[in-house]
Amino acid sequence: MEESIITSVQNARIKHVVALQQKSSLRREEGLFVVEGQREIEHCIEGGYEVMELFTVDSLLLTDNYTGGKKPVIVSPQVYEKMAYRGSTEGMIAVVKMKGHNISSVNCKLSTVNNPLIVVLESVEKPGNLGAILRSADAANVDAVIVCDPLTDLYNPNLIRASIGAVFTMPTAVCTSQECIAFLKERGIRILTAQLQDSYEYYDYDMRPATAIVMGTESTGLTRQWREAADAHIRIPMLGRLDSLNVSVSAAILMFEAVRQRKVKK
Numbered sequence: 001m002e003e004s005i006i007t008s009v010q011n012a013r014i015k016h017v018v019a020l021q022q023k024s025s026l027r028r029e030e031g032l033f034v035v036e037g038q039r040e041i042e043h044c045i046e047g048g049y050e051v052m053e054l055f056t057v058d059s060l061l062l063t064d065n066y067t068g069g070k071k072p073v074i075v076s077p078q079v080y081e082k083m084a085y086r087g088s089t090e091g092m093i094a095v096v097k098m099k100g101h102n103i104s105s106v107n108c109k110l111s112t113v114n115n116p117l118i119v120v121l122e123s124v125e126k127p128g129n130l131g132a133i134l135r136s137a138d139a140a141n142v143d144a145v146i147v148c149d150p151l152t153d154l155y156n157p158n159l160i161r162a163s164i165g166a167v168f169t170m171p172t173a174v175c176t177s178q179e180c181i182a183f184l185k186e187r188g189i190r191i192l193t194a195q196l197q198d199s200y201e202y203y204d205y206d207m208r209p210a211t212a213i214v215m216g217t218e219s220t221g222l223t224r225q226w227r228e229a230a231d232a233h234i235r236i237p238m239l240g241r242l243d244s245l246n247v248s249v250s251a252a253i254l255m256f257e258a259v260r261q262r263k264v265k266k
């Protein structure tokens with residue numbers, strides 16, 4: 001018996017996937033989001049997420065690594081093109097259940113780590129930047145990322161794409177800046193804020209003890225509450241005509257400086 005194939009873009013299930021891709025309000029309301037691509041879906045399942053629906057243009061592509069135990073829905077190439085947020089995603093899309101990301105979600109991870117390294121992001125607006133930072137945090141083996149007062153949601157399609165799945169495997173919390181500051185202070189984690197004013201060059205500060213590197217928006221930087229809460233202010237020296245770097249680039253530089261220092265014996 002041949003498998004049935006969805007060939008109409010007006011199908012209710014297809015329209016639901018498209019709406020989840022486009023509307024953050026619907027994602028929040030239903031607690032669902034969309035993942036495209038074999039690699040990203042595999043990372044999602046590895047991260048403990050539950051696949052609710054799986055769509056593919058070719059069932060032969062699928063293994064248990066991608067299905068999460070769900071029977072796939074076969075769609076025509078034209079329908080897949082309508083569903084996909086981007087091209088070249090290997091003909092595979094999943095609807096996935098969200099997980100909680102409150103501050104306690106990273107507490108268990110940090111309790112087992114000596115001198116944790118944390119990246120804190122205040123009000124980052126662009127999902128692509130946040131995704132790139134999560135990808136760099138994974139590469140640097142950062143212990144957790146905390147997103148404060150977010151202006152984009154963690155399940156934005158551009159964020160998932162830029163993170164190449166790190167959003168699913170990196171311990172990540174979402175909270176207010178006030179909650180985050182209290183969390184770090186209670187645990188004796190030093191706060192280093194990246195800012196141009198009244199700051200040391202970043203390589204002159206010891207990042208080997210428990211450390212949180214805090215980044216703000218590219219346009220306005222960090223708010224006053226973070227600057228006042230900081231144990232030290234650090235900066236990346238600007239030697240050219242421009243006075244700033246993309247926040248994801250800046251975050252990567254600071255993360256890997258911490259990695260470099262921690263590899264040097266005391």
